[in-house]
Amino acid sequence: MTTPEEFYSYYTQEGGAGWFARLGELRQAIIRCDGPAVLDILRSRCIIDPDDPGGCWIWTGAKRSGYGYIGRGPTNRLAHRISWEAARQFTQHLGSLSVHHKCGRRLCINPQHLAAVTHLENTAEMLGRQYYEARISALEDALRVYDPKNKLLTRLPKPLPPEE
Numbered sequence: 001m002t003t004p005e006e007f008y009s010y011y012t013q014e015g016g017a018g019w020f021a022r023l024g025e026l027r028q029a030i031i032r033c034d035g036p037a038v039l040d041i042l043r044s045r046c047i048i049d050p051d052d053p054g055g056c057w058i059w060t061g062a063k064r065s066g067y068g069y070i071g072r073g074p075t076n077r078l079a080h081r082i083s084w085e086a087a088r089q090f091t092q093h094l095g096s097l098s099v100h101h102k103c104g105r106r107l108c109i110n111p112q113h114l115a116a117v118t119h120l121e122n123t124a125e126m127l128g129r130q131y132y133e134a135r136i137s138a139l140e141d142a143l144r145v146y147d148p149k150n151k152l153l154t155r156l157p158k159p160l161p162p163e164e
């Protein structure tokens with residue numbers, strides 16, 4: 001795997017300073033391994049509920065398979081994986097680990113909502129959540145028949161559907 005440090009030396013030595021200067025601010029910050037700057041830029045490209053600062057950061061940029069995606073070129077990455085690494089100042093690399101969305105929203109890139117897990121754990125958690133959500137929906141449907149105004153039928157809104 002190419003590390004951000006290797007990107008940085010590639011751009012500054014092989015490509016020359018002009019090459020680096022032409023990159024966007026986000027890619028430059030990633031290559032510099034500047035975690036706080038990367039998080040600031042990522043946050044500025046998200047929708048965040050001002051009344052809920054610890055809430056989801058919903059990515060508004062490019063998407064791939066329902067996940068936030070960052071640009072072209074060698075720093076191409078899923079936005080939430082970049083966010084996870086940026087929050088750790090790029091001192092830890094995910095490698096083959098998956099990043100689990102604790103909030104269940106694929107487009108969320110709030111590092112507080114992300115956990116590194118093995119692929120197996122991530123799949124197990126996702127299947128468990130799908131089973132749980134299906135049970136809740138079935139119970140809600142049943143309750144709606146008998147008591148359409150029941151308070152339990154006004155639980156939190158469902159997560160945003162994934163976009164392409």
Ligand SMILES: [Zn+2]
Nearest residue numbers: 056103108113
């Ligand atoms: Zn979230």
